[in-house]
Structure formats: C-alpha cells, structure tokens
Amino acid sequence: MRIVLLGAPGSGKGTQAQRLVERAGIPQISTGDLLRAAVARGTELGRQAREAMDGGRLVEDSLVLGMIRERLGEPDTRRGFILDGFPRNLAQAHALERLLEALQQPLDAVVQFEVDYRELVRRISGRRTCADCGRVFNMLTSPPAASESCPKTGAPHRLTQRPDDNEATVAERLRVYDEKTRPLIDFYRARGLLRVIDAAGDVNEVTRRLAQALGAPLRAPRGAKRRARKGAGARPTHHKPTRKRAVRQSPGKLARRKRAVARKVRAVGRGKSPRATPAGRGLKGRPR
Numbered sequence: 001m002r003i004v005l006l007g008a009p010g011s012g013k014g015t016q017a018q019r020l021v022e023r024a025g026i027p028q029i030s031t032g033d034l035l036r037a038a039v040a041r042g043t044e045l046g047r048q049a050r051e052a053m054d055g056g057r058l059v060e061d062s063l064v065l066g067m068i069r070e071r072l073g074e075p076d077t078r079r080g081f082i083l084d085g086f087p088r089n090l091a092q093a094h095a096l097e098r099l100l101e102a103l104q105q106p107l108d109a110v111v112q113f114e115v116d117y118r119e120l121v122r123r124i125s126g127r128r129t130c131a132d133c134g135r136v137f138n139m140l141t142s143p144p145a146a147s148e149s150c151p152k153t154g155a156p157h158r159l160t161q162r163p164d165d166n167e168a169t170v171a172e173r174l175r176v177y178d179e180k181t182r183p184l185i186d187f188y189r190a191r192g193l194l195r196v197i198d199a200a201g202d203v204n205e206v207t208r209r210l211a212q213a214l215g216a217p218l219r220a221p222r223g224a225k226r227r228a229r230k231g232a233g234a235r236p237t238h239h240k241p242t243r244k245r246a247v248r249q250s251p252g253k254l255a256r257r258k259r260a261v262a263r264k265v266r267a268v269g270r271g272k273s274p275r276a277t278p279a280g281r282g283l284k285g286r287p288r
C-alpha cells in the first residue's frame with residue numbers, strides 16, 4: 001500500500017504513521033525526520049536545509065526531491081510506503097506523480113488529517129521527542145508512563161523539544177501550510193485519491209478512523225495479535241521475509257531489481273521519462 005498522509009504541523013501524521021508501520025509492515029518516509037537527521041550529521045544537505053527549517057519555511061524542492069528519489073529507490077519500499085510530510089506543495093506533488101509513474105507504483109490513497117488551529121498549537125507546544133529512540137510524546141495528552149524506559153538505553157526517555165516548535169516558528173509553519181500545502185487537497189481530490197479524517201480527539205480513535213479510511217489492508221499482519229498478547233507488541237514485519245520469499249528472491253535477482261529501480265529513478269531525475277520535466281524547479285515553476 002502506497003499512501004500519503006497530509007495535514008498541518010501537529011495534526012498527528014507522524015504518530016499515526018508510526019502506528020501504521022507496525023500494522024501494515026511498510027516503512028514511514030518522513031522528509032522532516034530525514035532533514036533533521038541530515039542537520040544532526042552536519043552534511044551539506046543538512047547545512048543547506050537548516051536555515052529554512054529554523055525559520056519554519058519549506059526547504060528547497062530540489063533538496064527534498066533528491067532525498068525522496070533516493071529513499072524510494074531502496075528495496076524496503078517495494079511493498080509500499082507511508083509518505084509523511086511530503087509532498088508539501090504542488091511542485092512536489094507533480095514531481096512525485098511523475099516519479100511513481102516511472103516506477104509503476106502509483107499512490108493508493110491520500111489521507112487528509114483535519115484538526116482545528118487552536119488544537120494544533122496546543123499539540124505542538126506539548127510535543128517532546130526521545131533523543132535516543134526517537135519516539136514522539138505529548139506532555140498534555142500522551143506523556144511517557146512513569147515506569148516506562150527507552151528501548152535504546154534502558155533508562156528513562158530523554159525528552160527534547162524540537163527547535164522549530166517555538167511560538168514564532170509554529171505560526172510561520174501553519175501559515176506556510178495554508179498557503180503551499182492546503183492546495184494539495186484539491187489536487188488529490190481531483191485524482192480520486194483523497195480521504196479525509198477527523199484527527200481531533202483520542203489518539204486510538206484517530207487510528208481507528210485512519211484504518212477505516214484505508215480499508216482492509218490495515219488489519220494487523222498475521223501473528224501480530226499473538227505477539228501482542230505475549231507482550232512482544234506488534235513488531236514491524238517488513239524486515240522478516242517469509243522463507244518462501246527468501247527462496248524466490250535470490251541475491252542476484254534482488255540486485256538486478258535494485259539496479260533497474262535506480263536507473264528509472266535517475267532517468268526521471270534527468271527528465272528522460274516521456275512525461276518527465278526536470279524535478280525540483282522551485283516553487284515558481286509550476287509543472288504541467
């Protein structure tokens with residue numbers, strides 16, 4: 001299943017995407033997380049992205065698209081993916097459409113998370129992330145339990161606030177969402193892909209609405225319920241190929257497929273596909 005989660009900052013896309021990863025066994029691709037990782041590693045991309053992120057503006061399309069092309073070329077996306085925070089403007093949406101067309105992997109659904117402005121601000125101000133395991137909490141609605149420890153360190157979670165979660169930057173991010181991202185609702189509605197859910201209220205209730213909006217593929221994978229009963233939780237299954245699949249996909253075949261995908265991705269990047277135009281032209285160059 002290939003889906004896009006669309007919604008304002010603080011609408012809960014990231015939290016629900018993490019739950020989807022467990023239920024559907026497909027990876028979450030968050031451009032925000034990828035960019036923050038690049039900033040933390042001090043790469044050239046991170047250096048170029050940092051100023052826009054700190055100001056609550058969008059990072060340049062060419063940087064984000066390069067990152068997405070690379071990520072969608074990785075083999076764990078073959079069974080599907082959850083795009084979280086991408087696309088964020090019309091140029092990115094058109095570029096994604098062309099890329100997925102070339103890969104013959106069209107989107108199955110786009111889910112729009114509806115939450116009102118005041119609730120968004122409230123949620124963002126309470127948001128904290130564990131610096132070690134990356135899990136996101138909300139001090140107002142879902143703080144870590146007193147007895148809970150970080151799976152990475154075994155110690156209590158080290159909670160940090162994102163540098164762009166301050167008042168001024170949040171206001172700018174919400175403004176940018178309205179101006180650049182909201183038009184994607186009509187873009188995907190016109191393609192018959194849009195599903196809208198009420199993302200206010202209890203987090204489990206939102207998970208239920210999301211599952212309902214997406215339909216059957218979201219039922220927990222085989223064995224997940226049994227593992228959950230045993231206390232192991234519904235672990236992601238995407239890195240655990242069945243014996244049958246492991247036999248069918250020899251290393252040579254996998255490598256050939258990976259090279260073919262990389263070729264297609266490069267071709268799209270160079271504008272070689274029949275319908276492709278150079279991606280990442282910036283916000284002004286509205287693609288066809």
Ligand code: ADP
Pocket residue numbers: 008009010031032033035052053054056057058059060061064084085086087088092164173
């Ligand atoms: P949120 O949805 O809460 O704003 P994200 O983690 O998705 O948080 O994004 C954080 C920041 O990263 C954004 O404010 C923006 O600067 C940058 N960013 C993330 N995704 C994109 C994207 N698709 N295009 C441009 N900039 C992005």
